[in-house]
Amino acid sequence: MGNRLSRIYTRTGDDGSTGLGDGARVGKDSLRVAAYGTVDEANSTLGLLLAAEVPDDIRSLLTTVQHQLFDLGGELCIPGHAAIEDADIERLEQQLDRYNDDLPPLKDFILPGGGEAAARCHIARTVVRRAEREAVALARAEDVRPQAVRYLNRLSDLLFVLARVLARASGHGEVLWNHERRR
Structure with a gap:
């Protein structure tokens, strides 16, 4: 394992730079820092979701995802490092497929909501989508393994499906977009 922090503040970032996992220093506003920072934010939103009432099978799945997001953040923080593999994406x-099979087909758009856990899941989904966009932006400027972007894309899809499952399980149901409300 790497170095342990004995002191939380180092003052080395006071100039607007931060250290990457390979020791290089970059601006805190760099595309790389934005990408792994948003992956960290997405992980935190999953922690918030897990603080709500969530079925045990979903809790276990999301805890595994949290570990994988931490791995992905490390991959993005260390240029050239590989942590997310095709098998991780296949498991997502x-x-x-498992959770979507029991859901009725979508006929309308769904609004974020459907109970506390479902709403938190929708927040996590949108943050993962942003992490994906930032990973794509980074990949246009620097080398990023395609698995990183694919993982985030599948995860946002999974979170959408889990939000539907959680809305139904809570008894609140899904909140459908009423596109005819202005007519």
Whole structure:
């Protein structure tokens, strides 16, 4: 394991720079820092979701995802490092199919809501989508393994499906967008 922090503040970032995992220093506003910072934010939103009432199977799945997001943040923080593999993406797809199979087909758009856990899941989904956009922006400027972007894309899809599952499980149901409300 790497160095342990014995002191939380170092003052080395007071000039607007931060250290990457390979020791390089970059601006705190760099595309790389934005990408792994938003992955960290997404992980925190999953922690907030897990603080709500969530079925045990979903809790276990999301805890695994939190560990993988931490790995992904490390991958983005260390240029050239690989942490997320195709098998991780395939497992997300399997879970996505598993939870989606029991849901009725979508006929309308869904508004974020449907109970506390579902609403928190929608927040996590939108933060993961932003992390994906920032990883794509980074990939246009620097080398980023395609697995990083694919993982975030599948995760946002999974979180959408889990939000539907959680809305139904809570008894609140899904909140459908009323596109005819202005007519």
